[in-house]
Amino acid sequence: xxxxxxxxxxxxxxxxxxxxxxxxxxxxxxxxxxxxxxxxxxxxxxxxxxxxxxxxxxxxxxxxxxxxxxxxxxxxxxxxxxxxxxxxxxxxxxxxxxxxxxxxxxxxxxxxxxxxxxxxxxxxxxxxxxxxxxxxxxxxxxxxxxxxxxxxxxxxxxxxxxxxxxxxxxxxxxxxxxxxxxxxxxxxxxxxxxxxxxxxxxxxxxxxxxxxxxxxxxxxxxxxxxxxxxxxxxxxxxxxxxxxxxxxxxxxxxxxxxxxxxxxxxxxxxxx
Numbered sequence: 001x002x003x004x005x006x007x008x009x010x011x012x013x014x015x016x017x018x019x020x021x022x023x024x025x026x027x028x029x030x031x032x033x034x035x036x037x038x039x040x041x042x043x044x045x046x047x048x049x050x051x052x053x054x055x056x057x058x059x060x061x062x063x064x065x066x067x068x069x070x071x072x073x074x075x076x077x078x079x080x081x082x083x084x085x086x087x088x089x090x091x092x093x094x095x096x097x098x099x100x101x102x103x104x105x106x107x108x109x110x111x112x113x114x115x116x117x118x119x120x121x122x123x124x125x126x127x128x129x130x131x132x133x134x135x136x137x138x139x140x141x142x143x144x145x146x147x148x149x150x151x152x153x154x155x156x157x158x159x160x161x162x163x164x165x166x167x168x169x170x171x172x173x174x175x176x177x178x179x180x181x182x183x184x185x186x187x188x189x190x191x192x193x194x195x196x197x198x199x200x201x202x203x204x205x206x207x208x209x210x211x212x213x214x215x216x217x218x219x220x221x222x223x224x225x226x227x228x229x230x231x232x233x234x235x236x237x238x239x240x241x242x243x244x245x246x247x248x249x250x251x252x253x254x255x256x257x258x259x260x261x262x263x264x265x266x267x268x269x270x271x272x
Contacts, residue, residue, distance in 0.1 A: 005190035006036040009180055016173045023113045023170050024050060030173055037196035045204065049169050052112035055131070059108040062168045067107035067128070067155035069094075071140065073148040087144075088156075095139045098153075103130045107155040109165050116166050119159075126157040176203040 008029055015026035027046050034042035053059050069089050091104050107128050111119070119126065133153045141150040179199035180191045191199075 005192050006033055006196060007190050008033050009177065009191055012173070013177045016170055016177060022117060023166060026170065026173055027113060030176070033196065037193045039196060039200055042200055042204070050112050052115065053110040059110060063109045063165055064106045065109055065157060065161035065165065067105055067157045069105060070154055070156050071144055071150045072152040072154070073145065074151055089144065093144060095143045097139060098136050101132065107157050109162065113166065113169065116162055120163055120166060123159060125159050126162070127154040128157055129154045172203060176200070179203050
């Protein structure tokens with residue numbers, strides 16, 4: 001029995017090329033095509049971009065973005081030397097016990113694309129807390145407080161880094177459409193599952209459903225920007241900013257995860 005060709009490529013193409021169409025809409029169309037083609041890896045990738053990554057899940061490499069470590073100090077008390085409210089620090093200034101946790105100058109972006117679009121529309125940088133930072137603030141205060149309590153240790157993530165993560169996803173979808181088109185002979189209206197598999201291989205380094213290794217890789221994003229907003233994971237994007245000493249922050253972690261597929265260990269990391 002032959003497998004019917006897969007519809008929906010035209011709609012996906014229009015969605016990815018129209019900057020006014022939400023990336024979430026394009027991803028949902030892509031998810032349907034992946035489902036019709038029985039491409040489990042593409043479906044899993046699309047769902048993660050739509051829904052975001054939970055704490056403890058490994059994020060793709062393109063979602064690990066350059067970030068600046070900062071500490072927020074309590075306001076100076078009367079009669080005490082004035083302390084700077086926000087101070088940038090190097091990871092090497094942190095206590096050894098904190099450095100041993102692997103905290104550096106990259107932060108994981110775990111948001112689904114709808115949340116990213118809402119944050120980008122607001123136009124602010126983000127402050128995100130490393131995993132478990134509340135547990136070792138006393139140590140950081142002793143090391144860096146200089147007489148003032150350290151209220152938070154966080155990453156400053158530039159708005160442009162968030163924009164680049166968002167743009168990377170749209171570009172991957174656009175490349176996928178281009179690869180499918182390239183595989184289709186003139187006059188063919190809808191792609192076949194084999195052509196979807198071929199495009200997946202070219203775009204995401206994913207092979208077809210024969211149990212071979214899957215490899216989705218991507219470059220890291222870089223950043224730069226000014227205004228800052230702090231947001232919390234698993235909560236709606238706030239509509240108003242609070243003073244920095246009252247803001248809630250994201251508690252995130254990125255740990256390595258390994259999946260076994262058809263007896264082959266597949267590293268899932270996102271595309272270039």
